[in-house]
Amino acid sequence: MAEAVQSRLETEELQQNLSEVQALLRDGERPGELRAKLDALHPADIAYILEALPPEERLRVWDLVKADRDGDILVEVSDAVRESLIASMNSAELVAAAETLEADELADIAPDLPPAVIEEVVQSLPVEERERLRAALSYPEGTVGALMGFDHVAVRDDVTLEAATRYLRRLDELPDHTDQLFVVDREQRLKGTLPLARLIVSDLHLQVAGVIVPESVQLRPEDSAEDAANAFERYDLISAPVVDADGRLIGRLTVDAVVDYIRLRSAESQLAEAGLRHEEDVFASVLDSFKNRWAWLAVNLVTAFIASRVIGVFEQSIAQLVALAALMPIVAGIGGNSGNQTVTMIVRALALGQIQGSYWTKLLAKELGVALLNGVVWGTLLGAIAYLLYGRLALGAVMALAMILNLMLAAAAGVAIPWLRARRGRDPAPGSSVLITAVTDSGGFFIFLGLATLFLV
């Protein structure tokens, strides 16, 4: 059940909380007041404050948070901040925090915990929970198994709605996001679902079997989380049962986990495009930031070096006509931008499953058409400018032709790169931008300087 939270949850309110905490921290005289303020906040709101504070102040706040809430807050914060919090806790504190969590939550933060702590927590768990934790830890990231929870309510299909309702009353409280009960037979095999909304409006003397929704979305733990998220979006789901190979109910995926997953995926793809390996604590140390960023800069360095060597081949031509040096980055830059547009559009269409085998040639033809049109328009404009600047008609013509050719190269590579990756069953997104830029830079310099060498010098 959602905790009672304040009535207006705007960003301003969150920032208001943060400012108050900061004022109390600066003051430093009233730890009791700060503690009281923190106790009144939802774990997610405390997580927000921890994310926004620099390391020293973050740890001061963390020390004041009641120990029995540590677990809930650790689940809410980002990986980077969680690491910094866990580093400040001793084993006993970590074990105490971990013990307040359910198996699926524990599995989420387990990668950041010391092995000894996990071992101790596992020992303290009842057998059933221990099995669940083991199961949750066994599914790789990006699968339904890694996102699912275990706190669903199942009822048998051969009882009356009245008996089912009595059973629910005895539970006292239903798990969060219980929009439907899962209906199983004696062997725990899933027969269907019983939405609460249907239970409430139905005659209580009916049998569960008479009112269930027999065929709704069922997931397997090994299904991809992306596919499951698509199903939640497509069919507007709140929860879906997860079954094993024999059709036995083993867990439940809920929309809150799906929303978190979608957000995280979207953040990750944005970060990956910019060459950050994972989400970064804004207040990370210089060294940690360097570690997070160096890899892609190194890749970029190699591609830039290759492009530089392409130019090196034509140094003779540049020495004779130095205007080439000033004009060549334009050809390369526009090609890169245009290629990135093509790649982004195609990667997105692929993610939505909109491109089937036979349509790739159609798509290539279309992208080449757009590139030709762009090339003629912008190439003519830039050719004219080059002519006006340097007074050589042939230079303008070479500029225009190079633009057209590099834009068509960008279009071809923009289709080919995701196509090749998709054919090998790989995610077409990461690094596409770096690859296309490498092609259009080196290609652009080569085309422009090559044409210039042929026709101008």
Add this chain to the structure above:
Amino acid sequence: MAEAVQSRLETEELQQNLSEVQALLRDGERPGELRAKLDALHPADIAYILEALPPEERLRVWDLVKADRDGDILVEVSDAVRESLIASMNSAELVAAAETLEADELADIAPDLPPAVIEEVVQSLPVEERERLRAALSYPEGTVGALMGFDHVAVRDDVTLEAATRYLRRLDELPDHTDQLFVVDREQRLKGTLPLARLIVSDLHLQVAGVIVPESVQLRPEDSAEDAANAFERYDLISAPVVDADGRLIGRLTVDAVVDYIRLRSAESQLAEAGLRHEEDVFASVLDSFKNRWAWLAVNLVTAFIASRVIGVFEQSIAQLVALAALMPIVAGIGGNSGNQTVTMIVRALALGQIQGSYWTKLLAKELGVALLNGVVWGTLLGAIAYLLYGRLALGAVMALAMILNLMLAAAAGVAIPWLRARRGRDPAPGSSVLITAVTDSGGFFIFLGLATLFLV
């Protein structure tokens, strides 16, 4: 209530559907079979097929879809595909399709409908629905009002749970995503919520007022959709009441609308980063694609031209030392990549509200530190390579120094650009990448060629 859908909804299953439809289309002899196949599919699945087909085949399928499902499918497809479908329908068909929709759904597709059709539909609506449609259309995109629906269930606080349950039974079916009832007083002012899960487990003789959750998240129609989405994510909500300035219940926001919004936002920001103005139909005509893409290419052209003129200033130096032409794109390129990392990290932290006023200088110091470290590492490496290639120690030193300075410029601009935009209350994301690249290109050329002119020629 969710329609009964097939039990396995993997991507493969969707593609299986698509292949079958394509085979039946190619065959062409059995329209009855194709129609039967389509009738068996969920509207969202038909939308998927329509998105994946080229224009001619898309319209052939669209013609075969039962008219009474047109509305539901139009709500599901993307803007670009919706336009192509609507263009193929006459006014009578559009009115018939629109009349099957609820006010909030109608508001979603209204921008794509001809005004005469909207007028006719509005006339046919009962007064209450007409008011709702008008309200829904009046809220700008990106607000809660534009996302909310009107099909919630409200109960009075002064009745017993038994009476409330009787009332629900009379409704026969509850609206989708009814996880809680909204509790109101005689003046329709929201007093709290009553989760179904709590209703089911509570003693029916209690009063509604005795079991309500008094203070949960309440939204206003003018609240930002982004803030609302954050609240849904933070507090794991399924639905939230929307109230007017007097606290009167006027609508409801549900998690499915929030999920759609998050997905759309994430798609839009990815597309905007690559300089696409809006989502593009993969099979759009060459001219439509050109229109979607030309604007950012034009911006890029201007920035590339400026960078080119910076090089133009130093043509004299390049003529004397042509190696500069080959080396300068490396300095500019790495600077752009590094600046993009900084901007992406900061834009994301800003979106999560993690950066407060006083931390900007701290952040700038950290980013400059990372840039210095990167500059020393990569600058030394590249300087050494330049020395080995061209045999001039001074050239290597200039290369290394230019790398350090351009990376620090990239860091400063990477902090300053989002800071300036955030200070003016603008969304810091769009165009940040273009701006930072413009700074690091022109800046990188200027720094490198300037240093070379001072020390080498």
